[in-house]
Amino acid sequence: MLVALLIFMLGVLGLVGLQASMTRAQTDSKVRADATYLASELNGRMWSDLTNLASYDGTGCASQARCSEWQRKVSSSLPGGTGAVTVNASSGDVAVTISWTMPNGETHQYVTHTTVSKAAN
Numbered sequence: 001m002l003v004a005l006l007i008f009m010l011g012v013l014g015l016v017g018l019q020a021s022m023t024r025a026q027t028d029s030k031v032r033a034d035a036t037y038l039a040s041e042l043n044g045r046m047w048s049d050l051t052n053l054a055s056y057d058g059t060g061c062a063s064q065a066r067c068s069e070w071q072r073k074v075s076s077s078l079p080g081g082t083g084a085v086t087v088n089a090s091s092g093d094v095a096v097t098i099s100w101t102m103p104n105g106e107t108h109q110y111v112t113h114t115t116v117s118k119a120a121n
């Protein structure tokens with residue numbers, strides 16, 4: 001009877017460990033998906049505001065209301081989230097970098113590159 005109880009307890013401990021691991025992986029996946037969405041959202045904002053594309057450049061981008069709003073959204077949506085934008089206005093090349101720190105101290109970064117420019121006539 002004691003041996004059966006010991007085996008049962010080891011199984012329960014294994015399931016608890018597995019659940020903790022799955023919860024951690026699910027949280028990491030959700031935050032990565034949120035970072036991807038936020039980067040795509042900023043790209044969309046820039047596409048709809050081509051005349052002010054150069055004003056999105058820089059980590060603060062305080063001069064551009066739409067970019068400042070996006071920065072606040074990044075910091076509130078991701079744990080320790082920050083966003084940086086680099087725009088080459090002449091070529092339309094844009095790099096969006098989003099960084100965040102998980103509660104366990106791991107720092108992650110998502111970077112996307114795209115070209116945002118008007119169609120040639």
